[in-house]
Amino acid sequence: MKTVRKGETVMTTRDLMREPLKDFTAYVAGGKQFKFDSGMPVIKLNANENQMGPGPKAMMAMSAELGQGNLYPMETILNLKRKISKHVGFPLECITTFSGSGSGIQAIGEAFLNPDDEMLVCSPTYMAYYILPKRFGAKLVEVEAEDGVSTDLDKIYEAINDKTKLIFICNPNNPTGTLLDPDKLFDFIKKLPEHVITVVDEAYIDWIADDSYPSALKMVEDGRNLIILRTFSKIYGLAGCRVGYAVANAEVTQCLGSIAGFMGPNRIGAAGAAAALEDYEYYNAAKENNTSQRTYLTEEMEKLGITVVPSSASFIYFAPHCDTKECMDYLESRGVFIRYFSEEYIRVSIGLPWQNKQFLNVLTDYLRQYRKIAV
Ligand SMILES: Cc1ncc(COP(=O)(O)O)c(C=O)c1O
Structure with missing residues (x-):
């Protein structure tokens, strides 16, 4: 570890970091660093990635864009914004693009969180929210989900005070896959005080089986401090x-634009995303795979005596009623990577049929040995 001198004081380089960040560790998508060193084929169901790969239109557009990699991406981003604008039905001045919605989350914190502000979440929810307030010396306030899994809007509302600056709501929620009643969400948004900025993270909205389920986009209007976050990382692959x-x-x-300048997408990603928005065939195939495999996995896991939280997303949060850490380690030793959350719950991302089958086979092997179940 490098030591540095400041006058008489000897310190480490880490001591030079901003105060709230000194004990920070890196965020790793999927929960832990992924190791490919066993030489075994790996099934990666730990980070809610779309296992179909990028769609053909996105791949063609990205390949075509490579030759312009020497040029800054302004006009490619503008083209993407025009497509997004058409897709969501809002004008360009209502859209900010980011290098992933993860950068959007950072930008929101940077734009709005002062030290001593409070940020509200309903736990368990997406990991990246938890590190945000700390980054800016603000305070994280957590309320508990109903039955440990469903976002509780009443509890969030009760926890609002004069210091509350941000509320993050993930719908469908990661990691639980639960979906809010849209009327309840819209009523909640309508009654929020003006000093609060609410973020509805719709990273998984496209996986909802019911196509008539309304996005919170319809609540965006002048004078309302509401931000809807979306990503190309999930259904668009x-x-x-x-x-x-x-x-x-x-x-x-x-406000977001004033700090998001260096957080935008690159030319290649922006070109791929613009093309992906118009690849309806790929979108529908991804949705169809996810919906049918979600039903299949849910039914098969329930047959194993597992408690499965009904999911509206591209993953399943489940309680296998065994040592979840040991269970996850066993799966990993057999090349199947899933995500640990607690002593009770783990999460598996929905993959391709053969990957899901292999996950079930290995999980069944583990439960047979551990719980001596007759399957
Ligand atoms: C709820 C939620 N929001 C945002 C993200 C970030 O996605 P990305 O930065 O890839 O757009 C994720 C990633 O898994 C997520 O689960």
Whole structure:
């Protein structure tokens, strides 16, 4: 560890970091660093990636864009924003693009969180929210989910006070896959005080089986501090290309825009995302695979005596009623990577049929040995 001198004091380089960040460790998608060193084929169901790969239209557009990699991406991003604008039905001045919605989350914190502000979440929810307030010296306030899994809007509302600056709501929620009653969500948004900025993270909205389920986009309007976050990492299969966006009224968008300049997508990702938005065949195939495999996995896991939280997303949160850490380690030793959450729950991302089958086979082997179940 390098030591540095400041006058008489000897310190480490880490001591030079901003105060709230000194004990930070890196965020790793999927929960832990992924090791491929066993030489075994790996089934990666730990980070909610789309196992179909990028769609053909996105791949063609990205290949075509490579030759312009020497040029800054402004006009490619503008083209993407135009496509997003058409897709969501809001003008360009309501859209901010990011290098993944993860950067959008950072940008929101940077734009709005002062030290001593409070940020509210309903736990368990997406890991990246938890590190945000700490980054800015703000305070995280957690309320508990109903039955440990469903976002509790009443509890969130009760926890609002004069210091509350941000509320993050993930719908469908990661990691539990639960979906809010849209009327309840919209009523909640309507009654929020003006000093609060609410973020509805719709990273998984496209996986909801019911196509008539309304997005919270319809609540975006002038004078309302509401931000809807979306990503190309999930149904559009572009997690590695890093493209996400926010939709908000023009005033909120200007606030985000004033700090988001260096957080935008690159030219290749932006070109891929623009093409992906118009690849309906790929989108429908991804949705169809996810919906049918979600039903299949849910039914098969329930046959194994597992408690499965009904999911509206591209993953399943489940309680196998055994040592979850040991269970996860066993799966990993057999090349199947899933995500640990607690002594009770783990999460598996929905993959391709053969991957899901293999996950079930290995899980069944483990439960047979551990719980001596007759399957
Ligand atoms: C709820 C939620 N929001 C945002 C993200 C970030 O996605 P990305 O930065 O890839 O757009 C994720 C990633 O898994 C997520 O689960």
